[in-house]
Amino acid sequence: MRLTIFSPSGVVPDGLALQRALARLHELGFDARRDRAALARRQRFAGSDEERLAAIHRVADDAPDVAMSTRGGYGLTRLLDAIAWKKLGRSVERGTRWVGLSDFTALQLGLLAHTGAGSWAGPCATEGFGRTEAAGGVDDVTAACFAEAMRGELEAVGFRTDKGFDGLEVRGTLWGSNLAMLCSLLGTPHLPAVRGGVLFLEDVNEHPYRIERMLLQLLQAGVLGAQKAVVLGQFDAWTPSPLDRGYGLKAMVAHLRSKTRVPILTGLPFGHIPTKVTLPVGRRVTLAVQGQQAFIGWA
């Protein structure tokens, strides 16, 4: 499978990480190469807006089997009004699986909104496959899940959720994943109008009160209430405040559950963490729970 790594968002500070990612993706069986502008630099971005936009379009025209983002950061917001969405949609028809997370959510949801085409929430190149062995190397579960998903062999993922959802079974469009990026599309033409969906969310470096504020915005905007289920992934690397006085992620989830009848599950292994699944954004899935064991399947 041909896999192209490209940079639509933040600057790649360490070219060696990209080299390691290419080598490891080769080991996983991919014919991996990098787009020629993958290491471009302009301020905090991986090249100027024009360079990054051209890279996206170049990859779409080339239509590799897998189009993987080098990393997140910030940058896609600047490009949303200029991306040739139909070009990207055609690449998906030709078989390209666009994959990434974090800032990449903007591209994935814009693609879904403008063309209905699906993509994959999964590891970025430098963070998922580029770490030194001393920094943790490649996570075996992440790599295996990603490779199976790209080969079309992955049909479901399982995780342990909270008590209280035994017997739940819903079907709908799976979408997500980064909460801040999804909220940054509210009110714009780049947010897909998914109703009856399964919305999965994660974020990093955000205090639970900020997570809650974003989730309440989705609730007040009618987005949460229109879903069949919400599945929370990992919300990591936030700094507690002395003012919290017992308020944290658990209190946040409890508050949210008190405000909506939509089931809000937790425990999805997805987010800014080493061990994560790869999931199809825009695909119709079944979410089912037995006891505390949850499954998201798209077979």
Add this chain to the structure above:
Amino acid sequence: MRLTIFSPSGVVPDGLALQRALARLHELGFDARRDRAALARRQRFAGSDEERLAAIHRVADDAPDVAMSTRGGYGLTRLLDAIAWKKLGRSVERGTRWVGLSDFTALQLGLLAHTGAGSWAGPCATEGFGRTEAAGGVDDVTAACFAEAMRGELEAVGFRTDKGFDGLEVRGTLWGSNLAMLCSLLGTPHLPAVRGGVLFLEDVNEHPYRIERMLLQLLQAGVLGAQKAVVLGQFDAWTPSPLDRGYGLKAMVAHLRSKTRVPILTGLPFGHIPTKVTLPVGRRVTLAVQGQQAFIGWA
């Protein structure tokens, strides 16, 4: 003038700061008292949602001349769907000037959206009037501007802006002020549909790339382009990243200006800073620039 200090948002960690604020507001000529739940505590909030909602409604029913928030933090988002907006609107008709900033933006914009009633962007009690002398005490300009505004004597504020706006003169509804809070209302019923307005914005602890992401969301949502001018206040207390490589507030403003013809002024002395003006949200104003001297007037 009767002035009531109340707590719609975050917990007040220091009751002495509130005592100092009351004393200093007395010195400024206000008959200042605190709402009975101003020091309530529940996790990171100034009391439970029910307590804070009751406090807002109690103040509205009492209709003092000035209703001032103790502090920002987080909390109003939880109450937006439950606030009796007409009750607040009636208090404004009876002469109440609601004043605050930061989290308070949600109440101010909700009030404008649901009733058309105006309010005041200005100091909160503990941060504006409650600091110890060692921590800076009360800022003279802030206090004088606030007192004049509350007495109806303030008719304009002036500030020095960037070059390039000499001769600009526009009229429209003034609105703002906290960027994150304003963006948290996008897509919800609590955002006023102000067209042809003068939008002023500030924030704190947000990296310029996050400021930019929010401003681009407003642009992509059609909000920025519908304004006659945008006036940026202070964006402070952000932490530079080694990845910025020359990207900062100036680069952010330059990028934004390249994307819209709406004049984007800077330099408004408003935000999470000691010296700030008090401004009428929802009032029709004139924004005029001579050289680099800008005026916002509502006489």
